[in-house]
Amino acid sequence: xSLIGYYTxxxxxxxxxxxxxxxGRVAVGVFFLTVLLLPLFSQSPYLLRVMVxxxxxxxxxxxxxxxxGFTGQMNFGHALFFGVGAYSTALxxxxxxxxxxxxxxxxxxxxxxxxxxxxxxxxxxxGTYLALTTLAFPIIVLGIVFAIPDVTGGELGLSGLSRLxxxxxxxxxxxxIVMLAVCSIMWKIANSNTGIIxxxxxxxxxxxxxxxxxxxxxxxxxxxxxxFFAGISGGLYAHFMRIAGPxxxxxxxxxxxxIWAVFGGIVTIYGPVGAVxxxxxxxxxxxxxxxxxxxxxxxxxxxxxxxMPEGLFPYxxxxxxxxxxxxxxxxxxxxxxxxxxxxxxx
Amino acid sequence: MSADFLRVEGLxxxxxxxxxVSGVSFSxxxxxxxxxxxxxxxxxxxxxxxxTGILRPDxxxxxxxxxxxxxxxxxxxxxxxxxxxxxxxxxxxxxxxIANVMVSCLSPxxxxxxEWVKKIEAKAMDALEFAGISDMALEKASTLSQGDLKRLxxxxxxxxxxxxxxxxxxxxxLSPAETELMAKSIKRLHKGGRFGRLHSEGPxxxxxxxxLQQLMKIVDxxxxxxxxxxxxxxxxxxxxxxxxxxxxxxxxxxx
Numbered sequence: 165x166s167l168i169g170y171y172t173x174x175x176x177x178x179x180x181x182x183x184x185x186x187x188g189r190v191a192v193g194v195f196f197l198t199v200l201l202l203p204l205f206s207q208s209p210y211l212l213r214v215m216v217x218x219x220x221x222x223x224x225x226x227x228x229x230x231x232x233g234f235t236g237q238m239n240f241g242h243a244l245f246f247g248v249g250a251y252s253t254a255l256x257x258x259x260x261x262x263x264x265x266x267x268x269x270x271x272x273x274x275x276x277x278x279x280x281x282x283x284x285x286x287x288x289x290x291g292t293y294l295a296l297t298t299l300a301f302p303i304i305v306l307g308i309v310f311a312i313p314d315v316t317g318g319e320l321g322l323s324g325l326s327r328l329x330x331x332x333x334x335x336x337x338x339x340x341i342v343m344l345a346v347c348s349i350m351w352k353i354a355n356s357n358t359g360i361i362x363x364x365x366x367x368x369x370x371x372x373x374x375x376x377x378x379x380x381x382x383x384x385x386x387x388x389x390x391x392f393f394a395g396i397s398g399g400l401y402a403h404f405m406r407i408a409g410p411x412x413x414x415x416x417x418x419x420x421x422x423i424w425a426v427f428g429g430i431v432t433i434y435g436p437v438g439a440v441x442x443x444x445x446x447x448x449x450x451x452x453x454x455x456x457x458x459x460x461x462x463x464x465x466x467x468x469x470x471x472m473p474e475g476l477f478p479y480x481x482x483x484x485x486x487x488x489x490x491x492x493x494x495x496x497x498x499x500x501x502x503x504x505x506x507x508x509x510x
Numbered sequence: 511m512s513a514d515f516l517r518v519e520g521l522x523x524x525x526x527x528x529x530x531v532s533g534v535s536f537s538x539x540x541x542x543x544x545x546x547x548x549x550x551x552x553x554x555x556x557x558x559x560x561x562t563g564i565l566r567p568d569x570x571x572x573x574x575x576x577x578x579x580x581x582x583x584x585x586x587x588x589x590x591x592x593x594x595x596x597x598x599x600x601x602x603x604x605x606x607x608i609a610n611v612m613v614s615c616l617s618p619x620x621x622x623x624x625e626w627v628k629k630i631e632a633k634a635m636d637a638l639e640f641a642g643i644s645d646m647a648l649e650k651a652s653t654l655s656q657g658d659l660k661r662l663x664x665x666x667x668x669x670x671x672x673x674x675x676x677x678x679x680x681x682x683x684l685s686p687a688e689t690e691l692m693a694k695s696i697k698r699l700h701k702g703g704r705f706g707r708l709h710s711e712g713p714x715x716x717x718x719x720x721x722l723q724q725l726m727k728i729v730d731x732x733x734x735x736x737x738x739x740x741x742x743x744x745x746x747x748x749x750x751x752x753x754x755x756x757x758x759x760x761x762x763x764x765x
Contacts, residue, residue, distance in 0.1 A: 357616055357630060360605070364613045367602035370564060374596070376588035376617025376670050492606070492648040 219343035223397035225436035231390035233430035236366025247413035249398025254408035268399035275395025283387030321409025429475020521570035548735035593672035595663035601651035614669035636706030641665035
């Protein structure tokens with residue numbers, strides 16, 4: 165009992181001193197609680213389906229941010245990892261009869277290998293050339309999918325995968341918990357020493373080499389990590405939808421993930437995640453006006469990018485928090501002095 | 511120490527039709543400090559870039575401590591003990607200054623030499639302390655002045671604890687007071703010793719510089735390049751009195 169009491173007090177202290185002091189952290193905490201407690205208020209199958217798909221695409225968008233936002237390897241063919249993850253998972257499930265807990269990680273490993281295959285020829289490319297080259301890969305794989313319909317199911321894709329779990333509610337909890345865990349891991353990587361090197365590669369690759377860092381290794385690592393996480397989202401998608409079709413590899417899929425990330429704010433991880441939880445349900449909501457759906461969606465995105473060029477969430481964060489000019493610690497915007505060094509915050 | 515600490519033989523590099531470095535050969539000792547001078551476009555920066563592996567030589571060999579480093583990757587060369595700074599500073603502008611130095615501290619060489627250092631940040635801070643910009647450690651590199659950027663370049667280079675340091679115009683764009691300070695730092699570094707968690711073994715140095723009066727106080731020897739070839743190599747006194755150097759670079763006014 166004393167141990168429980170100790171951890172309760174410790175959790176309370178962390179919440180009080182680390183989370184409640186910054187509105188941005190409180191917002192993340194509220195998001196965690198909301199997605200975990202949502203089924204207590206509604207178990208509408210439609211709502212749960214939208215939230216499950218949002219969770220899956222949130223992982224996908226964050227994985228793009230890790231590669232293109234942090235490391236600067238502009239990937240316009242990110243659907244490749246999603247599609248390879250989905251198809252590999254489907255093949256393993258249908259032909260090898262592997263359950264989802266085995267087929268999804270193995271599908272993600274297939275996406276890692278794809279990351280290496282894409283990463284190696286892209287090592288010498290940057291900017292527009294890299295973007296165009298990466299764009300070509302999912303189109304090539306899509307051609308392969310159509311060329312061997314006996315294996316891939318051709319235009320119809322592979323259907324009849326086993327369900328993710330037994331019920332829609334457990335599907336929801338599984339995907340949400342995986343999403344929260346995977347996105348937290350990506351955020352942790354982005355803020356680690358490896359993340360600093362990713363940042364630096366985006367800024368100036370030659371200078372990173374001159375600092376003694378093997379940039380080839382780190383760029384390939386970024387491709388593989390991003391491929392792994394996107395592969396997990398592809399595997400979850402295949403099991404949840406019970407189909408892996410050519411739509412997972414389409415160009416529109418690759419561009420949608422860029423729109424999500426730019427809308428939410430790149431080089432943040434939390435930005436693309438938040439953006440998916442706004443834009444995906446919004447697109448569903450706009451089904452009430454099917455003829456204006458795409459137009460309204462485009463207007464929302466254009467307005468956000470016009471007034472918040474760094475993305476929605478960095479903009480909101482800067483509105484509710486300020487950075488101390490002396491110690492660079494973030495504070496609530498209403499504070500007059502820094503909570504750590506007491507310097508005036510203007 | 512032998513004069514074969516660094517041996518460059520018959521080095522050549524072409525850019526299209528332009529021969530930037532042509533048949534350059536020289537060698538240097540472990541504790542030597544060499545000044546590399548010459549008119550703009552003489553091939554000084556190209557020579558440094560060839561040594562650090564940023565550029566690949568078309569002809570010739572470079573041996574460092576008896577091992578050929580020609581054609582090796584830059585990071586391999588840095589991890590063997592050669593570090594460089596850039597003439598046109600290349601900071602990671604959107605990263606805090608301390609993170610700029612942490613990148614160097616995360617190189618295999620720095621990690622191996624500082625295994626006992628628990629926190630990378632602390633080692634990076636010591637490099638900044640040495641360079642005299644530790645009070646700005648948390649600022650973004652984009653906010654730094656020209657002089658502070660030069661110091662940041664030096665901090666990044668010394669964080670790998672090199673045995674050979676290549677400095678490309680370390681006094682460029684600095685005020686006389688800043689130049690004096692930088693010259694002192696270079697001398698202190700060359701002397702060697704421990705600076706917090708950093709250990710300087712007193713690296714050999716090749717310094718490219720146009721401010722000759724300051725340079726002459728630091729270097730043991732000067733190499734003069736013109737049109738990619740060495741036109742003089744000797745003590746500072748010999749070089750400034752060399753008629754060929756006066757004609758190609760110094761002019762009749764001398765220093």
